[in-house]
Amino acid sequence: MSAEGPIEEATTPQAGKRVLSAEELLASISREMNVSQGEQIVHVEVLADRQAQYADPEPPLPLPLQRALDGLGVSRLYTHQVEALRRVRDGEDIVVVTSTSSGKTLCYNLPIMERILGDRSTRAIYIYPINALVNDQLKGLFRINLALGKEAVGIARYTGALTNDKRKETRARSPHIWLTNPEMLHLSFLLWHPNWEEVWRNLRFIVVDEIHTYRGVFGTNMAHLFRRMLRVAEYYGSAPQFICCSATIANPQELAEKLTGRRFAVVDRDGSGRGRRYFALWNPPLLRDDGSNLRRSYAEEAVDLLLHCLRADYNTILFARARRLTERMLRLSRSLTEERGESHLLERISSYRAGYLAEEREDIESKLKSGEIKGIITTNALELGIDIGGLDAAIISGYPGTIMSTWQQAGRAGRRGRDALIFLVASQNPLDQYYMQHPQQFFSQPHELAVVDLDNQVIRLKHVLCSARELPFQPAELARMPSELRSLIEELRTAGLLVPRRREDGTEELVCAASDRDVHLRTSLRSASQETYHILDENHNEVGTIEPPNVFREAHPGAIYQHGGDDYRVTYLDHQRKLVRVREEHVPHYTRASSSLKVRVKHIYESRRLVLGVVPFEVALGDVLVEEVIHGYQELKLGTEEMVKRVNLDYPLTIRLHTMAMWLTLPAALGELLGKDPAEPGQQNAEGKAEAQGSPFAAGLHAVQH
Known part of the structure; x- marks a missing residue:
C-alpha cells in the first residue's frame, strides 16, 4: 500500500490483453510513425525508478485517524509525510516540495485533523488557486470523514459558485476546515471579517496549496493578501501556522518567506516511490528536404502520438499551449478516429480548459477518474494537482516556456509503481528547436526562480x-x-x-x-480585468465563459468558437452586457485572428548602455503601453491549413495594457544585417505569439525573452 492509497491496476478494454511496457510502446510508435526515416526521436532520457521510503510517526497518530487511514488503504506513511507532521507538531511553518502524486495533501490534513480531534475549537483555512482544486480536495476530505465516522470533522467549501443563501447556511454550521480561493478571502473573509469572528479567533492553520503559482503580479498581490490575513488574525488574538505545498522550483523557501513574511522550514526529501519514466524529445519530420527547416505541424504530430497511446490502452494527457489548440486537437483526433472506424476511441477523448462551465469540468474530471475518458487534451488547467486518476503517458505539445511547467506537466504521467512515457513535441519556435539540438542542456537545466516584487x-x-x-x-x-x-x-x-x-x-x-469604500471590488488579484463574458447560443443557453483578452482574439464577430468538439459561429460581441452571441455551425474550419502589436514607452525610470561581445545595446526600465489591435481574421481548413477566406473586421478590437517593463534596444544595423528592422512591430498569430517563419531575427528575440 502507498501512503495515498492502494496501487492502481491497469485496465484493459479486452480481458487478457497484455498492456505494452513504456519501452515497448515507444518502440512500437517508432515503427508505426517511421522514425527511422523521419528521425523524430532526438533523444530519450530514462529517469530511474525510486523505491518508496516509509516511517512511523512518534508519537503515533490518534487511533480514530489511524483507523481512518487504514480504511482508505494507507497502511504506512512516507518519510516526508512523517517529517511534515513532526515539524507542524513543533509549531514550525513549513513548505513541502515533493513530486506529483507523492501524497502532499496528507502533509497538512494529518496534523490539522489531529489537532481538531484534540481541540474542537480549532479552525483552518485551505487556500487553492482555482475552484477545481477546492472541489477536488473537498472530495478527499469527505472520504477521510466517512472513514472517521462519528469522529468526523466539519468541512465546507466557500467559493463564488455558492448562492448567498448557501453561504449563510454554511457559515451557520461553523465547520472546522474552510476550503476557499484567494478572491473569497479578499472579498469575504477579510472585507467582512466581523461575520467570521469565530474563524479568526480560533484560526490555527493556513494551508496554501500550489504555492509555486503565486508569482509575478498574482504572487505580489497574494503576498500583501497574506499579510492582511495575519493582521486580521492578530486583531482577533490568533497566530496561525502556515503549511504550504509546492511543485519543484528553485527557491521554495524564499518564495514562502516572501509571500508571508515568516521563516519556513523546507520538507523536500521525497519518500514516495515511482516507476521508470521514458522522456522522449520528439521533433516533427521535415516536410521538404530543401533547407527550409519547415516541419510538420507539432499539433498534428502530438495528436498522432495521443492516438497511438490510446490504442495501446494508455491513459494519456496531452498538454496544449493555448485554449484554441485544445479544441482543434480534439476535432482532429475525433476526425482521425472516425476515418479509421475506431468508434471505441471516439467518445473516450475529451478536452479540458478554462471557459468550460463548472458542471462540465466536474463531469470530465469524474470520467477521467473512472476510466470512461482515457485521453484528455488540456491547457495548463490540469497542470495543477487535481486528482484525475492514474495516467500512463503525458504529451507536451510545444515547450511550455519554463522548465518548471515542463516538469510539472511531465509529472502527471506515472501511476504509482508503474513506468511512464513522456513526449515533448517541438514546435517551430526557435527555443523548442534549440532544445532539440541540445538535449543534455534541456535535461540539466535548473528550475526557474519564482519571483515576487514586494516593492511594486x-x-x-x-x-x-x-x-x-x-x-x-x-x-x-x-x-x-x-x-x-x-x-x-x-x-x-x-x-x-x-x-x-x-x-x-x-x-x-x-x-x-x-x-x-469599494476598494476591494476594484482590486483584482490576478489581472488587469475581472470581467467575464458569457457565451450564449440562439436559444439563450449558456455555452461557456471567456475573459479578456481571449474574448477579443477568439470570440470576435465571425470567429469560429469551438467548445468540447462543438462548433459555433460568433454573431455578435456585446461589450456593454458582456455577452458573446453564437449560433451552432458545423464546418471543418477554424479561424485565426490577425493582429498587430505596438509597445509605446511612456516613462523611463533608468537605463544603462552595455556591450555583449562587440554588440552595444541599451537596457531600460520604465512604464509602457502595450496595444494589440485585432483587425481581422483568417478562416482555414482544419488539417490542411488551406486558406478559405480572409476577413477584415468592420470595427477593429483594441486591447490596451499599461504596465512596467524592462526592454533591450538593439542597434538598427544588427537588424538590417539579419534582414529585419528591430523597431518594426510584429504580426500576431492565433495564440498571440510572434510569427517566426519569415523573420529569424524576430524569432531569435522571442527565444531570448524566455
Whole structure:
C-alpha cells in the first residue's frame, strides 16, 4: 500500500490483453510513425525508478485517524509525510516540495485533523488557486470523514459558485476546515471579517496549496493578501501556522518567506516511490528536404502520438499551449478516429480548459477518474494537482516556456509503481528547436526562480487601502511600521485617500476615505480585468465563459468558437452586457485572428548602455503601453491549413495594457544585417505569439525573452 492509497491496476478494454511496457510502446510508435526515416526521436532520457521510503510517526497518530487511514488503504506513511507532521507538531511553518502524486495533501490534513480531534475549537483555512482544486480536495476530505465516522470533522467549501443563501447556511454550521480561493478571502473573509469572528479567533492553520503559482503580479498581490490575513488574525488574538505545498522550483523557501513574511522550514526529501519514466524529445519530420527547416505541424504530430497511446490502452494527457489548440486537437483526433472506424476511441477523448462551465469540468474530471475518458487534451488547467486518476503517458505539445511547467506537466504521467512515457513535441519556435539540438542542456537545466516584487508601489497602495478598509490604522501600529510604509501612508493621507478619525481616548486612527469604500471590488488579484463574458447560443443557453483578452482574439464577430468538439459561429460581441452571441455551425474550419502589436514607452525610470561581445545595446526600465489591435481574421481548413477566406473586421478590437517593463534596444544595423528592422512591430498569430517563419531575427528575440 502507498501512503495515498492502494496501487492502481491497469485496465484493459479486452480481458487478457497484455498492456505494452513504456519501452515497448515507444518502440512500437517508432515503427508505426517511421522514425527511422523521419528521425523524430532526438533523444530519450530514462529517469530511474525510486523505491518508496516509509516511517512511523512518534508519537503515533490518534487511533480514530489511524483507523481512518487504514480504511482508505494507507497502511504506512512516507518519510516526508512523517517529517511534515513532526515539524507542524513543533509549531514550525513549513513548505513541502515533493513530486506529483507523492501524497502532499496528507502533509497538512494529518496534523490539522489531529489537532481538531484534540481541540474542537480549532479552525483552518485551505487556500487553492482555482475552484477545481477546492472541489477536488473537498472530495478527499469527505472520504477521510466517512472513514472517521462519528469522529468526523466539519468541512465546507466557500467559493463564488455558492448562492448567498448557501453561504449563510454554511457559515451557520461553523465547520472546522474552510476550503476557499484567494478572491473569497479578499472579498469575504477579510472585507467582512466581523461575520467570521469565530474563524479568526480560533484560526490555527493556513494551508496554501500550489504555492509555486503565486508569482509575478498574482504572487505580489497574494503576498500583501497574506499579510492582511495575519493582521486580521492578530486583531482577533490568533497566530496561525502556515503549511504550504509546492511543485519543484528553485527557491521554495524564499518564495514562502516572501509571500508571508515568516521563516519556513523546507520538507523536500521525497519518500514516495515511482516507476521508470521514458522522456522522449520528439521533433516533427521535415516536410521538404530543401533547407527550409519547415516541419510538420507539432499539433498534428502530438495528436498522432495521443492516438497511438490510446490504442495501446494508455491513459494519456496531452498538454496544449493555448485554449484554441485544445479544441482543434480534439476535432482532429475525433476526425482521425472516425476515418479509421475506431468508434471505441471516439467518445473516450475529451478536452479540458478554462471557459468550460463548472458542471462540465466536474463531469470530465469524474470520467477521467473512472476510466470512461482515457485521453484528455488540456491547457495548463490540469497542470495543477487535481486528482484525475492514474495516467500512463503525458504529451507536451510545444515547450511550455519554463522548465518548471515542463516538469510539472511531465509529472502527471506515472501511476504509482508503474513506468511512464513522456513526449515533448517541438514546435517551430526557435527555443523548442534549440532544445532539440541540445538535449543534455534541456535535461540539466535548473528550475526557474519564482519571483515576487514586494516593492511594486501600485499593488502595495491598493492593499494598504484594503487594510485600512478592514481595520483602521492605529497609532501604535503606525509606529511599528517600516519608514517606507509610513511614508506611503502619509502620502495617501495627504491625497485624501486615508482620513483621520478621532478615537474615544483622544488619539487619531486612519480609515479609508468614504469615496474608496469599494476598494476591494476594484482590486483584482490576478489581472488587469475581472470581467467575464458569457457565451450564449440562439436559444439563450449558456455555452461557456471567456475573459479578456481571449474574448477579443477568439470570440470576435465571425470567429469560429469551438467548445468540447462543438462548433459555433460568433454573431455578435456585446461589450456593454458582456455577452458573446453564437449560433451552432458545423464546418471543418477554424479561424485565426490577425493582429498587430505596438509597445509605446511612456516613462523611463533608468537605463544603462552595455556591450555583449562587440554588440552595444541599451537596457531600460520604465512604464509602457502595450496595444494589440485585432483587425481581422483568417478562416482555414482544419488539417490542411488551406486558406478559405480572409476577413477584415468592420470595427477593429483594441486591447490596451499599461504596465512596467524592462526592454533591450538593439542597434538598427544588427537588424538590417539579419534582414529585419528591430523597431518594426510584429504580426500576431492565433495564440498571440510572434510569427517566426519569415523573420529569424524576430524569432531569435522571442527565444531570448524566455
